[in-house]
Amino acid sequence: MATQTVEALVNGGKATAAPPLGPALGPLGVNIGQVVAEINKKTVDFKGMQVPVKVSVKDDKSFSITVGTPPVSSLLKKEAIIEKGAANPITDKVADLKIEQIIKIAKMKSDALLGKDMFSKVKEVIGSCDSMGILVEGKQAREVIADINNGKFAEEIKTEKTELSAEALKKIEEQKKKLQEELAKRKTEFEAQAKQVIEQLAGQPRGTIKAKLVEMKIPSNIIEALLPAEAAGGAAAAPGAEKKK
Numbered sequence: 001m002a003t004q005t006v007e008a009l010v011n012g013g014k015a016t017a018a019p020p021l022g023p024a025l026g027p028l029g030v031n032i033g034q035v036v037a038e039i040n041k042k043t044v045d046f047k048g049m050q051v052p053v054k055v056s057v058k059d060d061k062s063f064s065i066t067v068g069t070p071p072v073s074s075l076l077k078k079e080a081i082i083e084k085g086a087a088n089p090i091t092d093k094v095a096d097l098k099i100e101q102i103i104k105i106a107k108m109k110s111d112a113l114l115g116k117d118m119f120s121k122v123k124e125v126i127g128s129c130d131s132m133g134i135l136v137e138g139k140q141a142r143e144v145i146a147d148i149n150n151g152k153f154a155e156e157i158k159t160e161k162t163e164l165s166a167e168a169l170k171k172i173e174e175q176k177k178k179l180q181e182e183l184a185k186r187k188t189e190f191e192a193q194a195k196q197v198i199e200q201l202a203g204q205p206r207g208t209i210k211a212k213l214v215e216m217k218i219p220s221n222i223i224e225a226l227l228p229a230e231a232a233g234g235a236a237a238a239p240g241a242e243k244k245k
Contacts, residue, residue, distance in 0.1 A: 004028055006055045012046030012070070015039040015053075028057045035063060042067045049074040069112065072128045075105045080176065086133025088219045092183055096135040096175045099144075099153045102126055104162040122157055123148060138175075187222070194218045194226050 006028070008020040015021060017032045021039075025032050035055055042065060043051045052068035069075070077083065080095035099122075106113065106121040115121035123145050130141040137144055147153065155161075164172075194213055201209045206227060213223045 002059050004057050006057070007052065008055075009050045009052055010039060010043065012049045012051045013040050013044040014047070015043070021055075025055065025057070028061075030055075030057045030061050030063050035065070038063075038065050039067075046070055046078075049078060069108050072105060072109055072125055073132060075108060076125075076129060076132060076134060079105065080134055081173075082176075085131070086183075087221045089131055089133035091217075091219070092133050092186070093135050093179050094133045094176075094183065095179065096138055096172065097129070098164060098168060098172060099137055099156050100162050100164050100168075102129075102136055103157060103160055107160060107162065118157055118160060119148065122153075135179075190218050190222050191226065194222055198227060 006021070006024045008024065010021065015036050017036055021036065022032055025035060039053055039055075043053070046069075049070040051070050054066040054068070055063055056066070057063045070078075073085070076097070077085070079097055079101045082094055086092035086094045102122055102125050103118070106115075106118060106125045109125070110118075110121060113121040113124050115124050126136050126141050126144050126148075129136055137147075139147070148157070193216060197212055197216065197218075198209060201212065206229070210223060210227055213227065214220075
């Protein structure tokens with residue numbers, strides 16, 4: 001019996017008959033409502049994340065559903081309870097996870113990770129934290145990986161411990177709040193410094209002003225948000241200046 005397959009990314013627990021699923025399943029004659037209901041049942045634990053699913057439909061219109069796991073970055077965001085990683089992960093930190101949470105993700109993504117054992121897979125997940133501005137056990141990725149290489153967390157990784165106490169979860173939330181407050185404070189300080197430089201160098205070429213801001217290590221997203229577009233004469237327009245019609 002021939003089988004046709006449809007693959008798609010859906011919102012965990014919230015798949016609908018709208019694209020991409022509906023149009024792809026329609027020509028196969030399968031009951032789309034039943035497929036969607038089954039997908040939502042299987043992906044309910046991945047709410048808020050994009051989940052890869054594969055729907056296999058046979059000639060008799062029966063179907064089976066295979067659910068993949070979201071990308072490591074999505075699982076990290078879910079564990080950290082954040083919507084996105086840091087704009088500048090080198091300097092900005094948006095969350096601090098426990099080793100148990102990293103082990104949990106390594107287990108969920110076990111088949112997709114390159115590591116040969118759980119120790120390698122845990123370190124692989126930790127490496128992804130660096131590019132998102134996420135700390136692990138209060139440290140940056142390279143420091144935690146060094147700790148693991150030196151035997152720290154060996155028992156947790158060996159037993160694949162993933163459970164956290166209510167107290168630990170509370171501390172995680174408190175640390176996240178603290179990091180976000182620090183991030184907001186730093187952003188305010190950077191914006192104040194950038195505005196001062198832009199005002200002092202008003203009339204200078206945009207490139208000159210930008211070079212100064214980069215020299216001061218002002219984050220690029222703040223520079224682009226605050227630095228005026230270059231006027232026709234080559235100089236940066238004054239902040240708030242309106243274009244003449």
